[in-house]
Amino acid sequence: MTTQEVGRPRKRKEDARLLTGRTQWTDNLSRPGTLHVMFLRSPMAHARITRIDVSGARGLPGVVAAFSGQDFAAEQGSLPCAWPRSGDTVVPDHPPMAVSEVRYVGEAVACVVATDRYRAADALEAIEVDYEQLPAVLDMNEALGGSAAKVHETGNRAFTFKETSGDLEAAFRDAPVVIDRTFVQQRLIPSAMEPRAVLCDTDGDSFTMWTSTQIPHILRTMLALVTGVAEHKLRVVAPDVGGGFGSKLQVTAEEVLCLLLARRVGRPVKWTESRTEGNLTVHHGRDQIQHLRLAADADGRIRGLQVELLADMGAYLVLLTPAVPLLGAQMFNAIYKMDAYEFACTGVFTTKMPTDAYRGAGRPEATFGIERMMDELAAELRLDPLEVRRRNWIKHEEFPYTTISGLTYDSGNYEAATDRAMALFGYDKLRAEQNDRRDRGDPVQLGLGVSTYTEMCGLGPSRWFGDNNAGAGGWEHGSVRVLPTGKVEVVTGSSPHGQGHVTAWSQIVADALGVPFEDVTVLHGDTAVSPKGLDTYGSRSLTIGGIAVLKACDKVRDKARKLASHVLECSPEDLEFEAGAFKVRGTESQTTIQELALAAFAAHNLPDGVEARLDSDVTFDPENFSFPHGTHLCAVEVDTETGMVRIRSYVAVDDVGKVVNPLIVDGQLHGGIAQGIAQALFEEAVYDADGNLLTATMADYLLPSAADLPDFALDRTESPATSNPLGVKGVGEAGTIASTPAVVNAIVDALRPRGVNDVQMPCTPERVWRALEGVRR
Amino acid sequence: MPRITVTVDGIQYEEDVEPRLLLVHLLRERLGKTGTPVGCDTSNCGACTVMLDGKSVKSCSVLAVQADGCDVVTIEGLGANGSLHPMQRAFHEEHALQCGYCTPGMVMAAIDLLREDPDPSEETIRQGLEGNLCRCTGYCNIVRAVRRGAQEMGQAVSTP
Ligand code: FES
Ligand code: FES
Numbered sequence: 004m005t006t007q008e009v010g011r012p013r014k015r016k017e018d019a020r021l022l023t024g025r026t027q028w029t030d031n032l033s034r035p036g037t038l039h040v041m042f043l044r045s046p047m048a049h050a051r052i053t054r055i056d057v058s059g060a061r062g063l064p065g066v067v068a069a070f071s072g073q074d075f076a077a078e079q080g081s082l083p084c085a086w087p088r089s090g091d092t093v094v095p096d097h098p099p100m101a102v103s104e105v106r107y108v109g110e111a112v113a114c115v116v117a118t119d120r121y122r123a124a125d126a127l128e129a130i131e132v133d134y135e136q137l138p139a140v141l142d143m144n145e146a147l148g149g150s151a152a153k154v155h156e157t158g159n160r161a162f163t164f165k166e167t168s169g170d171l172e173a174a175f176r177d178a179p180v181v182i183d184r185t186f187v188q189q190r191l192i193p194s195a196m197e198p199r200a201v202l203c204d205t206d207g208d209s210f211t212m213w214t215s216t217q218i219p220h221i222l223r224t225m226l227a228l229v230t231g232v233a234e235h236k237l238r239v240v241a242p243d244v245g246g247g248f249g250s251k252l253q254v255t256a257e258e259v260l261c262l263l264l265a266r267r268v269g270r271p272v273k274w275t276e277s278r279t280e281g282n283l284t285v286h287h288g289r290d291q292i293q294h295l296r297l298a299a300d301a302d303g304r305i306r307g308l309q310v311e312l313l314a315d316m317g318a319y320l321v322l323l324t325p326a327v328p329l330l331g332a333q334m335f336n337a338i339y340k341m342d343a344y345e346f347a348c349t350g351v352f353t354t355k356m357p358t359d360a361y362r363g364a365g366r367p368e369a370t371f372g373i374e375r376m377m378d379e380l381a382a383e384l385r386l387d388p389l390e391v392r393r394r395n396w397i398k399h400e401e402f403p404y405t406t407i408s409g410l411t412y413d414s415g416n417y418e419a420a421t422d423r424a425m426a427l428f429g430y431d432k433l434r435a436e437q438n439d440r441r442d443r444g445d446p447v448q449l450g451l452g453v454s455t456y457t458e459m460c461g462l463g464p465s466r467w468f469g470d471n472n473a474g475a476g477g478w479e480h481g482s483v484r485v486l487p488t489g490k491v492e493v494v495t496g497s498s499p500h501g502q503g504h505v506t507a508w509s510q511i512v513a514d515a516l517g518v519p520f521e522d523v524t525v526l527h528g529d530t531a532v533s534p535k536g537l538d539t540y541g542s543r544s545l546t547i548g549g550i551a552v553l554k555a556c557d558k559v560r561d562k563a564r565k566l567a568s569h570v571l572e573c574s575p576e577d578l579e580f581e582a583g584a585f586k587v588r589g590t591e592s593q594t595t596i597q598e599l600a601l602a603a604f605a606a607h608n609l610p611d612g613v614e615a616r617l618d619s620d621v622t623f624d625p626e627n628f629s630f631p632h633g634t635h636l637c638a639v640e641v642d643t644e645t646g647m648v649r650i651r652s653y654v655a656v657d658d659v660g661k662v663v664n665p666l667i668v669d670g671q672l673h674g675g676i677a678q679g680i681a682q683a684l685f686e687e688a689v690y691d692a693d694g695n696l697l698t699a700t701m702a703d704y705l706l707p708s709a710a711d712l713p714d715f716a717l718d719r720t721e722s723p724a725t726s727n728p729l730g731v732k733g734v735g736e737a738g739t740i741a742s743t744p745a746v747v748n749a750i751v752d753a754l755r756p757r758g759v760n761d762v763q764m765p766c767t768p769e770r771v772w773r774a775l776e777g778v779r780r
Numbered sequence: 781m782p783r784i785t786v787t788v789d790g791i792q793y794e795e796d797v798e799p800r801l802l803l804v805h806l807l808r809e810r811l812g813k814t815g816t817p818v819g820c821d822t823s824n825c826g827a828c829t830v831m832l833d834g835k836s837v838k839s840c841s842v843l844a845v846q847a848d849g850c851d852v853v854t855i856e857g858l859g860a861n862g863s864l865h866p867m868q869r870a871f872h873e874e875h876a877l878q879c880g881y882c883t884p885g886m887v888m889a890a891i892d893l894l895r896e897d898p899d900p901s902e903e904t905i906r907q908g909l910e911g912n913l914c915r916c917t918g919y920c921n922i923v924r925a926v927r928r929g930a931q932e933m934g935q936a937v938s939t940p
Contacts, residue, residue, distance in 0.1 A: 019872075503878070
């Protein structure tokens with residue numbers, strides 16, 4: 004009898020290699036004769052290149068070649084933007100190496116290919132570039148004004164987008180309460196621990212690229228389109244990938260250039276970024292100014308919500324840049340019912356690194372906006388923040404529910420998650436302590452922060468992508484092969500970077516085929532091994548990739564059933580499948596799936612029309628997104644004399660539907676919560692007035708360490724998704740989406756009696772102290 | 781070019797090295813010890829942590845010449861006879877790694893931490909790992925793993 008694997012806290016199969024250093028990070032790999040590439044990068048935010056001379060680098064020891072952007076002008080193509088979601092989106096030409104103008108600090112202008120990285124670094128210094136400085140464009144509001152310099156010929160407006168549902172005017176007319184606030188989503192640097200690296204080998208007319216990417220399949224097609232290298236002559240491999248969080252969901256300049264360089268020099272080339280290079284040139288996240296207006300009745304019921312966003316695109320549109328803020332379009336209304344809703348967004352070009360998807364992509368921004376507004380509404384009406392939410396959210400018996408912005412939420416139970424979170428948190432006791440501290444005038448005030456969130460994840464139905472002007476769809480591929488010896492090999496199109504696909508997929512397959520967990524192996528991340536796929540982002544791995552694998556198992560079982568009925572000489576309907584064996588009902592006669600695999604391999608005795616081998620191949624396209632939700636509660640202690648914030652406790656009750664592996668789910672939540680807290684308290688990409696990135700190193704960009712964070716208390720409720728057979732919902736982004744507003748709401752809650760109603764992120768001691776000073780005056 | 785002698789994971793090497801060569805590059809690129817990764821260029825992340833004469837160091841901030849005559853242990857040399865070190869095992873048991881990029885450095889830093897305090901409190905562990913960054917785990921399970929590692933290394937663990 005096999006035990007049920009789905010739901011079991013299985014330790015990961017992936018760990019053994021990672022724990023012992025037998026890893027294949029791209030930078031660990033090499034091919035015979037590998038040369039090293041380094042890029043010379045612009046020190047200016049905006050400038051014309053008036054002269055560039057790489058000849059000084061060419062003769063130096065160990066240097067094989069040196070090129071400027073001009074040398075590649077004819078063949079380097081333009082880096083792609085695959086999702087110009089709004090019809091009026093301007094997509095500027097984006098050469099991988101700048102040819103005549105640079106538009107952000109860190110943009111590559113030349114490169115050197117040398118026998119080792121130290122020689123390459125030396126040679127960069129021999130390249131001469133003359134720049135004619137142009138004005139930097141850094142502030143979004145100024146960029147849209149008439150007197151700003153133009154980032155591109157076409158101007159600084161990348162797109163405009165507006166959608167309205169319901170009668171907004173009526174909702175605001177005579178509304179007893181109107182809340183009007185502006186929030187800033189600061190720019191973030193994703194900071195995966197593994198710096199990017201690319202190794203590209205060639206045998207003359209075909210190419211293999213190993214790269215630290217989340218998207219080997221998409222990358223391969225895009226590289227072919229951008230460079231003209233034929234797709235069938237190009238293999239992309241994502242070996243071990245050390246974190247992504249969206250930052251490796253990209254077609255990078257360096258990948259394009261390594262491919263072209265391998266072609267030029269006819270030898271394998273490798274590039275590994277330094278962390279400083281990474282901070283400058285891995286796409287950044289967030290960076291929005293949100294203007295929100297909310298109209299409500301006197302009892303706190305929301306009438307209407309109006310959202311106006313400015314979204315910083317940076318200097319170019321990379322893979323998904325313009326779509327990211329628009330992914331929030333349907334999420335600002337969140338879990339709440341309302342009569343009218345309007346979303347408007349303007350994308351703005353500035354002379355900074357482009358922004359793109361970063362953990363949650365558009366949804367953390369939206370959740371932050373609405374959850375801050377709910378707290379402001381509660382404060383205005385002197386209601387408990389949870390009570391205001393209760394009065395507005397969709398009740399559990401109302402699912403499926405179509406929201407004002409047009410999404411249909413299949414399942415959820417906000418009451419259950421919230422009740423459990425409050426109990427675990429000790430909500431009432433903490434409120435009492437808060438009041439006590441207020442009464443005593445304690446310099447250290449307590450604040451309680453609430454965030455009740457949902458997200459649209461599992462991106463997503465191909466039809467929805469089509470309706471929203473995306474270049475690709477959202478299906479995923481899975482195939483299952485029962486090998487002649489009965490072991491199972493699974494191929495998934497979803498390419499992981501720490502999420503534990505091998506373990507989770509093994510659990511799914513073990514249950515579906517009735518084979519031991521240990522007998523399953525999972526292959527991924529190599530376009531030659533896993534030819535079809537749309538990769539990993541948007542919490543889609545399990546909800547789409549995992550389901551594709553499950554469906555491939557179903558198909559294998561169907562084939563096995565046909566075989567079994569042939570072998571056992573009975574009709575397929577008389578067979579029951581249990582614990583990996585087909586049994587003829589009411590008899591002793593049976594055969595296992597392993598035996599059938601051997602029979603299908605031998606192929607001596609197959610029924611007519613049945614092909615040899617016991618395997619199958621499936622692509623799965625979901626009919627809907629999935630909608631995890633939950634309630635996160637945070638208690639902070641704020642020292643009103645120093646502005647120091649300490650997280651005292653953090654509770655998260657999440658409903659991610661059915662759970663395949665609780666260990667992995669908790670791990671994903673832990674990491675996500677930490678990243679969201681980091682946005683609230685620590686992290687910000689800062690440019691100076693000339694457009695230099697002041698936070699280009701880990702010494703300047705404050706990533707939280709273990710000493711900066713508390714332990715998180717987690718619990719779960721379970722409302723299975725109805726849109727997939729496992730009932731799973733996705734978890735990769737939930738923690739990040741929920742935690743940022745919980746923390747900021749807590750800080751504001753602590754300071755509200757002193758007259759503070761907002762603190763801009765990151766809420767550093769200085770910012771908190773200044774917010775208090777602002778009202779003390 | 782200076783010639784150095786260095787023992788890495790029990791094997792003695794003699795290498796001619798440029799004075800500017802970093803220990804981490806000697807390990808990774810000359811000796812093929814790629815188990816130790818590089819995560820930053822400012823000695824902030826701790827990914828490259830190894831043991832140098834029994835103490836944890838960030839190998840990106842040590843020159844190869846400084847390791848002359850020293851004994852280096854990397855993640856590849858940690859377990860004995862193919863079995864895992866108790867700290868490696870604890871990381872596995874507690875699901876204290878996701879992408880695993882920070883893991884070799886974390887394990888090294890954790891072992892060194894126990895050398896100083898064999899029975900660390902949660903607070904001590906968090907402070908002790910301050911120089912090692914992880915972007916995936918939020919540190920909850922890493923802290924648990926270090927406590928379990930301490931336990932399994934034969935130490936009593938006090939309640940926090
Ligand atoms: S690589 Fe050595 S501390 Fe970051
Ligand atoms: S496990 Fe990915 S950085 Fe720590």
